[in-house]
Amino acid sequence: MPLIEYREALNQAFAEEIERDPNVVLMGEEVAQYDGAYKVTRGLWKKYGDKRVVDTPISEAGFIGMGIGASMLGIRPVIELMFWSFAAVAYDQIINNAGQIRYMSGGLINCPIVIRGPANGGTNVGATHSHTPESWLAAIPGLKVVTAATGYDAKGLMKTAIRDNDPVMFMENTLLYGEKCEVPTEEYLIPLGKADCKREGTDVSLIAYGRAVLTALKAAKTLEAEHDISAEVIDLRSIRPLDEDAILESVRKTHRVVLVDENKPFCAVSAQISSLIMEKAFDELDGPVGRVCSLDAPAIYSPALEPLQLPTPDRVIKKVREVC
Amino acid sequence: MTKSVAPRVDFAKAPINAKLTSEDKRTLLREMLRIRRFEQASLKMYQQGKVGGFLHLYIGQESVAVGAVSLMGEHDHIITAYRDHGHALAVGMSMDECMAELYGKATGCSKGKGGSMHFFAPDKNYWGGHGIVAGQTPLGLGLAYGIKYKGLTGAALCFLGDGAVNQGCFYESLNMAALFELPVVYVIENNGYSMGTSLERSSALDKCLAQRAEAFKIDWDQASGEDVYQVREVTQKAIDRAHKESKPTVLEFDTYRYYGHSVADANHKGGYRPEEEIEIFKKQHDPIQCFKARLLDEQVLTEEQYGIIDTEARAEAAASIKFAEVSPQPTEESIFEDVYFEVDRQTEAGRTGKHFFND
Ligand SMILES: Cc1ncc(C[n+]2csc(CCOP(=O)(O)OP(=O)(O)O)c2C)c(N)n1
Ligand SMILES: [Mg+2]
Numbered sequence: 063m064p065l066i067e068y069r070e071a072l073n074q075a076f077a078e079e080i081e082r083d084p085n086v087v088l089m090g091e092e093v094a095q096y097d098g099a100y101k102v103t104r105g106l107w108k109k110y111g112d113k114r115v116v117d118t119p120i121s122e123a124g125f126i127g128m129g130i131g132a133s134m135l136g137i138r139p140v141i142e143l144m145f146w147s148f149a150a151v152a153y154d155q156i157i158n159n160a161g162q163i164r165y166m167s168g169g170l171i172n173c174p175i176v177i178r179g180p181a182n183g184g185t186n187v188g189a190t191h192s193h194t195p196e197s198w199l200a201a202i203p204g205l206k207v208v209t210a211a212t213g214y215d216a217k218g219l220m221k222t223a224i225r226d227n228d229p230v231m232f233m234e235n236t237l238l239y240g241e242k243c244e245v246p247t248e249e250y251l252i253p254l255g256k257a258d259c260k261r262e263g264t265d266v267s268l269i270a271y272g273r274a275v276l277t278a279l280k281a282a283k284t285l286e287a288e289h290d291i292s293a294e295v296i297d298l299r300s301i302r303p304l305d306e307d308a309i310l311e312s313v314r315k316t317h318r319v320v321l322v323d324e325n326k327p328f329c330a331v332s333a334q335i336s337s338l339i340m341e342k343a344f345d346e347l348d349g350p351v352g353r354v355c356s357l358d359a360p361a362i363y364s365p366a367l368e369p370l371q372l373p374t375p376d377r378v379i380k381k382v383r384e385v386c
Numbered sequence: 387m388t389k390s391v392a393p394r395v396d397f398a399k400a401p402i403n404a405k406l407t408s409e410d411k412r413t414l415l416r417e418m419l420r421i422r423r424f425e426q427a428s429l430k431m432y433q434q435g436k437v438g439g440f441l442h443l444y445i446g447q448e449s450v451a452v453g454a455v456s457l458m459g460e461h462d463h464i465i466t467a468y469r470d471h472g473h474a475l476a477v478g479m480s481m482d483e484c485m486a487e488l489y490g491k492a493t494g495c496s497k498g499k500g501g502s503m504h505f506f507a508p509d510k511n512y513w514g515g516h517g518i519v520a521g522q523t524p525l526g527l528g529l530a531y532g533i534k535y536k537g538l539t540g541a542a543l544c545f546l547g548d549g550a551v552n553q554g555c556f557y558e559s560l561n562m563a564a565l566f567e568l569p570v571v572y573v574i575e576n577n578g579y580s581m582g583t584s585l586e587r588s589s590a591l592d593k594c595l596a597q598r599a600e601a602f603k604i605d606w607d608q609a610s611g612e613d614v615y616q617v618r619e620v621t622q623k624a625i626d627r628a629h630k631e632s633k634p635t636v637l638e639f640d641t642y643r644y645y646g647h648s649v650a651d652a653n654h655k656g657g658y659r660p661e662e663e664i665e666i667f668k669k670q671h672d673p674i675q676c677f678k679a680r681l682l683d684e685q686v687l688t689e690e691q692y693g694i695i696d697t698e699a700r701a702e703a704a705a706s707i708k709f710a711e712v713s714p715q716p717t718e719e720s721i722f723e724d725v726y727f728e729v730d731r732q733t734e735a736g737r738t739g740k741h742f743f744n745d
Binding site for chain 1: 437438439440487490491496498499500501503504516517518519520521549550552553554555580581582583587588589653657658715716718720721722725742743744745
């Protein structure tokens with residue numbers, strides 16, 4: 063299997079879906095002629111031209127709304143936000159229009175749009191550019207929220223997201239774009255709503271998504287080597303829909319849980335999962351559910367401090383030792 | 387990008403410039419040079435890995451911030467986007483606090499919390515430093531609202547780029563500026579590109595961007611930004627309109643950035659813009675060289691004086707690097723400071739209820 067970058071895996075998903083379905087259109091700031099601010103769409107405009115890959119002005123509310131409108135006619139826009147943080151400018155369109163139109167029309171109108179881009183801190187770009195809005199958006203029934211920790215998952219999930227008939231908010235990570243993994247050349251799809259066990263273990267379940275999965279995997283290695291603790295790592299991959307079964311199954315196996323989440327703790331995705339475990343697997347627990355989130359303040363710029371604000375393997379290990 | 391070749395008007399004779407002393411004129415030059423040397427120093431430090439995140443350099447555009455800020459009085463305020471170092475130095479922020487902020491140090495103007503895009507100095511009527519494109523445009527309107535509400539004679543100068551004009555909140559702001567008769571001056575710094583997108587590819591245009599103000603019956607003007615005299619003359623008219631009639635204006639200055647959108651933009655030379663274009667601006671339209679030539683011609687500056695000013699600016703920039711280097715890092719506890727006023731001050735409100743939710 064070829065070893066390729068996360069960005070390249072996404073790029074392949076776009077190319078394949080553009081070729082498969084004439085209604086797929088990529089859109090966003092600098093996605094075409096500039097090849098994308100993070101080069102995720104590299105080469106696609108050259109190959110597929112103006113009709114399929116479209117540069118937009120800096121008008122997020124406008125072009126996201128336009129994408130939603132076009133999707134009502136069956137176009138399948140895949141809209142890049144240079145940073146998910148900039149979606150704040152377009153929340154009316156995303157939440158009120160993409161999120162509610164199907165319901166309010168009594169199911170008459172569908173909205174098969176994908177809105178995608180990086181949603182992460184850790185790159186010293188300051189508070190306005192470092193939001194992790196997956197919990198904000200997953201709070202809206204009508205929207206789907208997907209994250210990918212690896213290039214393999216990114217490609218399979220993206221292809222599914224593009225074919226999905228509901229609005230899918232796809233969260234990537236600038237710190238993962240350059241990460242390499244093996245991606246098969248033959249076509250594959252990964253369903254939304256299916257978690258993936260990234261590491262089997264027996265003593266504790268580390269449940270995470272996005273880059274936090276890599277943090278959890280690093281912690282799991284050290285836990286094994288230095289503390290004789292066998293940690294299982296569950297990658298949610300999709301936050302809404304959520305693979306409840308996979309979570310509960312792992313809890314029933316290990317009886318201890320630490321959730322690792324780059325969200326700020328208040329109403330984080332991990333808070334939702336923690337409540338779910340309490341409600342549905344209370345008797346299985348041998349200790350309180352632990353959480354490791356980003357420190358609860360706006361993202362600090364300082365390059366010396368920002369790495370400490372995000373979950374680190376050390377903080378995960380500490381938390382695991384508290385609950386084990 | 388093409389540059390309009392307007393007939394050469396002598397803006398030195400405009401009343402606002404005619405009253406400048408020789409020293410005043412050298413100060414304008416000095417301020418532009420300080421910005422350039424600071425930016426060059428920050429570029430160097432960025433390339434050495436001392437500075438994180440993005441770095442958007444103001445090199446090439448110095449005349450716009452310096453010209454406009456030189457007109458500001460006690461009740462005039464200013465706000466801009468993320469390309470904010472020039473405006474910061476122009477309003478009188480020190481190179482030390484700016485460089486330390488780039489380093490993310492505790493001595494930085496935002497204590498290492500904001501970084502390059504988020505410089506602020508409310509004590510100097512400078513309200514930042516904003517990373518979200520056009521997010522500052524309603525804030526500029528709000529500053530004007532505050533000025534008027536308080537019954538002060540002042541103006542809010544709100545800077546934005548040629549790409550920022552396509553955000554909806556800018557037009558919402560223009561409508562209210564006209565409707566409420568607010569003393570705001572929008573200054574579009576048209577450097578021809580928003581990231582890798584040329585003006586022509588991002589904006590539906592008739593004459594120019596500022597002309598869009600006509601839809602709101604707002605006065606507008608468009609001019610070359612390379613001559614600091616002209617920037618002053620044009621901006622003064624807008625400030626007068628704000629001060630005397632409490633009316634908004636939209637200004638557009640043609641200018642040019644020599645470097646990439648940010649330092650990470652490797653595509654700017656020969657990618658989305660031809661290298662020759664950059665060279666033409668550097669050689670023929672450099673605001674510092676143009677003004678230097680002008681002052682030499684007026685005989686208010688000698689080559690020797692220029693040399694001294696430049697040496698001082700370089701030394702100041704070098705000293706700011708030293709300052710940043712030896713400054714302390716912010717403490718880990720400081721992550722939770724400056725989030726809530728009430729908590730920082732430990733007021734009754736700040737002591738009531740849980741404000742932070744760490745694991
Ligand atoms: C809402 C939002 N969308 C996109 C961006 C990313 N971005 C930052 S600057 C920029 C280009 C802005 O160009 P312009 O307004 O011309 O200002 P200049 O950089 O030329 O000074 C873009 C797309 C952002 N910061 N905020
Ligand atoms: Mg521009």
